[in-house]
Amino acid sequence: MAEAQNERPSGTAADWTIPQDWARYTAVEHATWDKLFARQSAMLPSRVAPEFIAGLDILRLSRPGIPDFAELSERLMAATGWQVVAVPGLVPEDVFFDHLANRRFVAGRFIRTPEQLDYLQEPDIFHDVFGHVPLLANPVFADYMQAYGQGGQRAAGMGMIDKLARLYWYTVEFGLIRSDAGLRLYGAGIVSSYGESVFALDDPSPNRLGFDLKRLMRTKYRIDDYQQNYFVIDSFKDLLRQTLETDFGPLYEALEEEPDIEIETILPTDKVYTRGTQAYFRDRGTPGNV
Template sequence: MFKDFTETDPAAPAPPAGAAADWTVPQNWHRFTGEEHATWDILFARQQEMLRGRAVAAFEEGLDVLRLSRPGIPEFGELNERLHRRTGWTVVSVPGLVPDDIFFEHLANRRFPAGNFIRSRSQLDYLEEPDVFHDVFGHVPLLALPAIADFMQALGQKGLEALDLGMLDRLARLYWYTVEFGLAREGGALRIFGAGILSSFGESRFSLDSAEPRRRPFALPEVLRTTYRSDAFQTGYFVVESFEALLDAILTADLEALYAEAALLPDLDPGRA
């Protein structure tokens, strides 16, 4: 239910029928059925309840200022008016997973691609491709926070550079352990900010409550060496101390040198003692 760079082609020859060159498609909000809107409402209500006291404060603030608690799948025109006014970001519709180069190009230009479909009632807890609930509920509220908005744009730029260097597998680990499965320390307590956790009913509890996974302070060289799995709950998480520090880490790091250093060292198991 998230962007996994190990499972998509790095580039594709052409977008699917009906999509623009950048793989975007019209949202056509009116085509969503009553049942699909109701599915969003079920997912939203149960996840909002689960995340009370578990998500970072900026997530709750983003839900509020973007008015995502309104019933039904959000209409992107209305959503983008509020989001762009806050941080200059917009949400664009895509038919599903997009090639890595297209994905990072969107991020570098402050556009977040969101799947233009929603899971069925039988898939409330799991589906293979990221749908509109994962993409909008999980990712978009934090794009209303300037530090995260700038971090995501920087990741887009660094992702394009990593593609050119043949180091996407390293950059993917940074994306994974922050954007998708990141934890943060806030007010002395652990909180969730990764969209893969925020949109997962089961992992929202597991990531904070279980004694099984390891939780380590965020350290960029270590993150670039740490493997991950996309088919199970994480066995390890990284904890950031602030979003400003996270942004500073990616803006000031010599990533090319860190990639080269990581390539000379063994990979790390996220669940190691």
């Protein structure tokens, strides 16, 4: 989750949505989507959670060109009761949580330029739709996203958004999942990035640690580069179960009493899949922690 503007732009609805205006996309923009899609879909099958691949098929995202949100939402609604709505950019936290709590996923409608294929600071339609939406066709993950939105509404009233944001970051955006075949990707920030799709599983630099809700919510994260830590869940069912069964009130009280954990730290209580060398990050410096 990133910082958003708080003044609603002109031309947006009260909930910050705007028409996607699919007909306005140019041939170059559709070609950019197709190039990004082809590159990711060719390298992900052996790396990504199978639920993601199933979502691509259910939603027919392999069809050429930028998806039309109306058609996409029709298929998604039939699968899990979710829909995709267009917004002008990053939206305020309360708006974001309200949409998630009501099974609406907000997506930017612009797409990066051909010169920006490998990096873009603000999430575009490829990150939002290719990265996030396939897993929303999975009933368990769809329920987790709704639960997160409802939790965000409660956290806002307790002044704990920054702690809860770490849960979103380390699961929805940059999560890994355990499988019989080894670790697999599922976070949208990884699966929509060619470079990080390789780095997150293959590079010796980052730590790969077992998911622990409280520990994760104490842990800082990077906003400017690949991640120094990836947290590994056992399953989507277990992630949803822990989210629904946790009383976040006492958890937030405990978090207020404990210091943040620096990114590269490995605790004695951690389940360690990979003890990273951190070499990549030492070479580049480590600004940008949140």
